[in-house]
Amino acid sequence: MKSKRAMPTQQQFVLPLLDCLENVGGSARTGDLYDALALKMGVSDEMRSETFVSGDCTYNRFEHTCRWAQQKAKALGLVAPTGRAVWELTGQGKESLHRATPGLVITIFETAQGIALYGRAEEAVAHIDDRSVRLIFTSPPYPLLRAKEYGNRAAHEYVDWLLRIAELWPKKLTQDGSVVINLGDVMNRGEPSFSTYQERLIIRLEDELGWKLCQRYAWHNPAKMPSPAEWVTVRRVRVKTSIEPLYWFAPNDMPYGDNRQVLVPYSESMRATLAAGGQSGANRPSGHQMNNGAFAADNGGAIPGNLLSLSNTASNDGYQRHCRENGFKVHPARFPAGLPEHFIKMTTVKGDTVWDPFSGSFQTGRVAESLERNWIGTELNLDYFPGALGRFPDATVHQAALLERLRQPETMLV
Incomplete structure (x- = not known):
């Protein structure tokens, strides 16, 4: 039986999030960004509807992961909020699409x-x-x-x-x-x-x-x-x-x-x-005395x-x-x-x-x-x-x- 695919980890969402922002010109609304991320990460409709309970609240697992990735990218200076539910890629964020930024592995x-x-x-x-x-x-x-x-x-x-x-x-x-x-x-x-x-x-x-x-x-x-x-x-x-x-x-x-x-x-x-x-017994110029039969064992190589x-x-x-x-x-x-x-x-x-x-x-x-x-x-x-x-x-x-x-x-x- 084919195993169910697991949701990518929160850290794995950060780079695709930056890439999605760059692909749409550098900024996007949160809802559009989530749609683009789901497509890029191969997240199925079933996975997008998964929920989990924390305390007295129920959360959508995919959106929670996306929000974590947003906040991680924001903390690292890779993205910045520019308006209500709008996110923008920073210069450092663009650089991170080619060279690792501190704090991200x-x-x-x-x-x-x-x-x-x-x-x-x-x-x-x-x-x-x-x-x-x-x-x-x-x-x-x-x-x-x-x-x-x-x-x-x-x-x-x-x-x-x-x-x-x-x-x-x-x-x-x-x-x-x-x-x-x-x-x-x-x-x-x-x-x-x-x-x-x-x-x-x-x-x-x-x-x-x-x-x-x-x-x-x-x-x-x-x-x-x-x-x-x-x-x-x-x-x-x-x-x-x-x-x-x-x-x-x-x-x-x-x-x-x-x-x-x-x-x-x-x-x-x-x-x-x-x-x-x-080898035959002999005295070397260095003064070392070679015994008869020295180096007779084949050890498989030198x-x-x-x-x-x-x-x-x-x-x-x-x-x-x-x-x-x-x-x-x-x-x-x-x-x-x-x-x-x-x-x-x-x-x-x-x-x-x-x-x-x-x-x-x-x-x-x-x-x-x-x-x-x-x-x-x-x-x-x-x-x-x-x-x-x-x-x-x-x-x-x-x-x-x-x-x-x-x-x-x-x-x-x-």
Whole structure:
């Protein structure tokens, strides 16, 4: 028997309410707004007639939910009453149809294993259960000299900003949970020297928050473009930067890890050694004495190093095809699937939960789901959610009509 559809939550009504107001020119009477909301949210006549009793009064459930959404939007400065039963969309309300406003966290879509939240990372954290996350894997917007549309900050502000957000994370992690952060190098303005913001961040995470640094990694992208162009290809006083650092932290106790889950194929020489029954006894130049039969055990693969060599050149993967074919914006700062895959395998087991506070195209969530982990993704730019849906064909979408309006001309997709 088909289950009866539930009324959308009060919070889920806020964005559609703003969208309805924009679609009718920015203002509407309350009754007309309710009709438009019912149509946009797929609320049936039966659901519109539902009532509930509170105290001595009987209320219409749908209209009560709409009124709550109005008042929430008003409190956030997104709408304003302009006359008797007339509501108007504010400038901030229009902006919220593209970029999350403080105080508003909304579920855009979900799967059997994950949930995609529209909101700011520092506020979405309140919607995550304490001690429920085994791994936070994320690549915050890099601090850049020029502002990008996906929300980067200047280098001199970056450490304080990220520290304020990160201090909320340990409570959400299991006691043996991990945080892995991918950060990019940033040059100082006007000269071929680099900011030391990463080092300052690491020191403050330890000194002020008590985090421990478990390991440094480097992501080597052999196909990375020669940049910064001014110093690499124009003046030619520097070589191109082809690695990006990742830092594995323990915010609580020492985290779970198992390098047997990330073994790599043996080299030809190691396979030959195994076939020969191990190495012959010898003294190494370092003074280490090698016993006969050393390295004779086949453990299924070699322990990898902390250099992850992964090209990031995909131009026609499923995500980008979905965006192009449907007119959705492509997130410009994506990492290859192999990056989150390594750390998810290394620091979690099946059934654990992975959270990416700065999800972008939701690559982390897609990889987590493919590895049978649960996931949570947070993103503050609504324009990137329609494209992200291409990674989750079986997702349940809560704001389908709202996402559909974000289709863009082909020339504006990237």
